[in-house]
Amino acid sequence: MVMIMPIPKPKDGETKDEFIKRCMSDETMISEFPDEKQRYAVCMTQFKEGSEKKMNPAQKEIRLAEIRALEPVQDNENEMIVEGRAIVYDSPTLMYEIDGIKYYEVIVRGALDGADLRDVPFKYNHSDNVMVMARTRNKTLELIPDDKGLLVRAKLANTTAGRDLYELIRRGDIDKMSFAFTVAEEAYDKETRTRKILRFKRIWDVSAVDIPAYQDTYISARNYFEALAEAERQAAEAAEKLRKKLILRTYL
Numbered sequence: 001m002v003m004i005m006p007i008p009k010p011k012d013g014e015t016k017d018e019f020i021k022r023c024m025s026d027e028t029m030i031s032e033f034p035d036e037k038q039r040y041a042v043c044m045t046q047f048k049e050g051s052e053k054k055m056n057p058a059q060k061e062i063r064l065a066e067i068r069a070l071e072p073v074q075d076n077e078n079e080m081i082v083e084g085r086a087i088v089y090d091s092p093t094l095m096y097e098i099d100g101i102k103y104y105e106v107i108v109r110g111a112l113d114g115a116d117l118r119d120v121p122f123k124y125n126h127s128d129n130v131m132v133m134a135r136t137r138n139k140t141l142e143l144i145p146d147d148k149g150l151l152v153r154a155k156l157a158n159t160t161a162g163r164d165l166y167e168l169i170r171r172g173d174i175d176k177m178s179f180a181f182t183v184a185e186e187a188y189d190k191e192t193r194t195r196k197i198l199r200f201k202r203i204w205d206v207s208a209v210d211i212p213a214y215q216d217t218y219i220s221a222r223n224y225f226e227a228l229a230e231a232e233r234q235a236a237e238a239a240e241k242l243r244k245k246l247i248l249r250t251y252l
Helices: 017-023 028-031 036-055 161-173 211-251
Strands: 061-066 081-088 095-096 101-107 121-124 141-146 149-155 176-189 195-207
Touching: 017 036, 028 036, 036 211, 081 176, 095 211, 101 211, 141 195, 195 211
Parallel strands: 101 195, 121 195
Antiparallel strands: 061 081, 061 176, 081 149, 095 101, 141 149, 176 195
């Protein structure tokens, strides 16, 4: 697999001219975009997107995972514990398909290093209208990073809502959870059309979810990969125009 290193990003306080100069001389950029006009266009786009991101903070994204209820132990039969593996490292997932072209996403090993995991609540459908079921702040929710990824274990509150949710998970009526996050660093492998999440910025919440929550995940993935598809289409059009110009020059 060919790994495309991250395209340079504007630094705080860096002017457009300073960034363009640094971007144009970057070894990875020269290798990936040997044509100077194309490299300049990519650098300009990167500067514009970087400026927009500073004005508009990173958007929350949502991904799905499995969840299950653990059977109560004999010493404490009143505990209602559910768990699931929210993140699996180095496991490519098909996220979206556009015109027969498949786009994937993979979370690289170590992406949780330095992520903000403080005060993460466990919710139902990511809703603020339902009482919180568990929370990292009081250690009723555990987010456990390990070599495989991230294990989530929640000790649900002994409330009507908590008991109902535990029973629905135990019976299998609800068998999915999802987590909301923002990304600090990512890369894109053009050869395999794979987005690589290199580093998470923050995990916002974890939720048990029912079927309607799938739509949030779909929209989150669709927005990202449609933007990639559009960028690839524009790059292909630019390359085709350049090819035609070179052909015309050859015969004129």
